[in-house]
Amino acid sequence: xxxxxxxxxxxxxxIDCPRDWPExxxxxxxxxxxxxxxxxxxxxxxxxxxxxxxxxxxLASRRMMAEKRVFEELAGNLFIYMQxxxxxxxxxxFHQLKTASIxxxxxxxxxxxxxxxxxxxTVYGFPKPFKVECCMRFLERLFTRLKQCLECRYELQHLGAxxxxxxxxxxxxxxxxxxxxxxxxxxxSSFARFVPVAQEFSFEHVFHxxxxxxxxxxxxxxxxxxxxxxxxxxxxxxxxxxxxxxxTGEQLAAEQDAAPHIALSDFFTNERLCYICDKVITHYFxxxxxxxxxxxxxxxxxxxxxxxxSWKYALR
Numbered sequence: 001x002x003x004x005x006x007x008x009x010x011x012x013x014x015i016d017c018p019r020d021w022p023e024x025x026x027x028x029x030x031x032x033x034x035x036x037x038x039x040x041x042x043x044x045x046x047x048x049x050x051x052x053x054x055x056x057x058x059l060a061s062r063r064m065m066a067e068k069r070v071f072e073e074l075a076g077n078l079f080i081y082m083q084x085x086x087x088x089x090x091x092x093x094f095h096q097l098k099t100a101s102i103x104x105x106x107x108x109x110x111x112x113x114x115x116x117x118x119x120x121x122t123v124y125g126f127p128k129p130f131k132v133e134c135c136m137r138f139l140e141r142l143f144t145r146l147k148q149c150l151e152c153r154y155e156l157q158h159l160g161a162x163x164x165x166x167x168x169x170x171x172x173x174x175x176x177x178x179x180x181x182x183x184x185x186x187x188x189s190s191f192a193r194f195v196p197v198a199q200e201f202s203f204e205h206v207f208h209x210x211x212x213x214x215x216x217x218x219x220x221x222x223x224x225x226x227x228x229x230x231x232x233x234x235x236x237x238x239x240x241x242x243x244x245x246x247x248t249g250e251q252l253a254a255e256q257d258a259a260p261h262i263a264l265s266d267f268f269t270n271e272r273l274c275y276i277c278d279k280v281i282t283h284y285f286x287x288x289x290x291x292x293x294x295x296x297x298x299x300x301x302x303x304x305x306x307x308x309x310s311w312k313y314a315l316r
Contacts, residue, residue, distance in 0.1 A: 002047045010054035017059065018070060025074065028052045029081065036085075042106045049113040060120040068124075075125025076132075082121065083138050086114035090145060094152065105165055112172050119179040123186055130190040139183065139194060142176050143201055149173045150205065153222070154213045170222065177228035184232060188239045195236055195260040199267045202229040207279040219288060223315045231312055236264070284315070291316075 009024075017024050028048055035045035059071050089111035096104040122135060129135045153169050180198065184191040191198075204210040206229045214222040236242060242260035287295070295302045 002050060006047075006051040006054040009051055010058040013055045014058040014062065017055070018074075024055065025052075025078070028055070029078070032085070042103065042110070046106065046110050046113065049110055049117070053113050053116050056117050056120050060124040072125055072127060075121040079118075079121050079125065079132075079138075080134050082114055082118050083134065086111060086118055087141070089114055090148075094148065097152065097156075105168060108165070108168050108172060112168065112175060115172060115175045115179070119175060119182070122179055123182045126187075128190070129183070129187050130193075136190075136193070139180070139191075140197075142180060143194075143197055146173060146176050146201070147210075149176070150210070150213045150225075157221075170224075174224055174228065177225060177232070181228055181232050181235060184235050184239075188241050192242065192260045195242060196263040196267070198232055198236060199263070202233045203267075203272075203276070205229055206233075207276050207283075211279075211283070215283070218283060218286065220284075220315070227313065227315050236260075 013021060013024055028051060031048045032045065032052070035041075035048065059067075059074065062068065062071065089107055093104055093107045093111055095101075096107055118138065122129070122138065126132050126135055149169060149172060153166060153173065156166055156169065180194075184194075184198070205213065206226050214220055214225055220226055239260075242264060291302070
């Protein structure tokens, strides 16, 4: 019921907000602040976040220039508060796990909703993100949080935690990764300063020691995360702005004297390329028994490639 109401409010907001419904966003934020101060329970706070998420999602989908400017103004006013909320929920979740609190799942659900809101604000709320320091700090913070979440998921799996919690933290990880991949795709010049750390992060968690977090006995158990990491690496490699040594004034300002093309050539040494190829063949090309069975049952279906952008969603 809460979800249906949230979607309904968002559909009205897409047409009426903020011109004919200016009090909607301020009222939702005020309600969140009241819940944070102890005037509401966790369930109420989660429902307010759910409504805000769907409203932001609806407003971010508008494409008229005037509507885009309205959303950019909204993002400027809302971003810092949502970032603080996301950070607070994530920190609280880790603390609750250590103390075996029964509220950990509820806290993680609120952290996930905050992350979904931040994703839309980050990707669509700033025309030139490199000029918005809070946005750049948030992206930098994402890499740290991702490492913590991956370690947390690994520990939960080995402790035999309930499946609901593991699936929820996987969703949380994937939303953070999706924010990075979408931001790199849409704001490549602003992402330039993160090229070295993004490449190292992806390499570490897909091909190197960090891969232990997503593998069990040489079989990947978190393929969607691996796909996002490889998509991020591919997005960086395919970006013409990073391959060129000549940059525009805007790109140079965004990069803050960084040179992505130099970072890429330093990263992809012959030794590292050989290492990556070895891991691709010995880890990712291996067929599981399930895949072999599928191949036997339907060879054409197994080999079929749907084309387009299907490569973005399938590890194979």
